[in-house]
Amino acid sequence: MNNGLKALLIAAGIIITCIVAGLAFQNTREGKAQASSAFAQFNTTMSEYQDLGKSMYDGLLVSGAEVRRLIENSITAKEYLQVKVITGDGTERGYVYEGFDEEKKRPGRASEVLPSNEKSSDGYINSRALFLGSIVKDNNGMIVRIVFQQQ
Secondary structure (H helix, E strand, O other): OHHHHHHHHHHHHHHHHHHHHHHHHHHHHHHHHHHHHHHHHHHHHHHHOOOHHHHOOOOOOEEEHHHHHHHHHHHOOOOOOOOEEOOOOOEEEOOEEEEEEEOOOOEEEEEOOOOOOOOOOOEEEEOOOOEEEEEEEEOOOEEEEEEEOOO
8 A cells, every 4th residue: 555655646746747837837928928018019109209200290290491401411411311392382392312213212322411501592592481201101100201391
């Protein structure tokens, strides 16, 4: 009887060990899935935070001076972004990146042309005029274009 009791205790110990190990593996899998989900949310939040400075222009009225400052800062920072300006006379001009592929939502070739300071020029942006901003995102959710239309 003594040997039979020892065998039952050993069998019970093995069963309990298997159950605990199984629960540990299950918890590990669930934890890994939660960690992956949290990491994805973190990446989404970080990409939104990085675009915060650009996304604020969506639906915002800004002065021509602010538009000029954004263009200059974007050129200096070499941002992957086209700034399109539509002036009161209907002239449209792309800055930082000249062209824009509407279908693929991708800026064309880089340009370091600044807005003109001459009032008679096509690229003149009146510093005191108001411009309404709107943003365009690509398929990855990145802001690739900001359009300013003079009001």
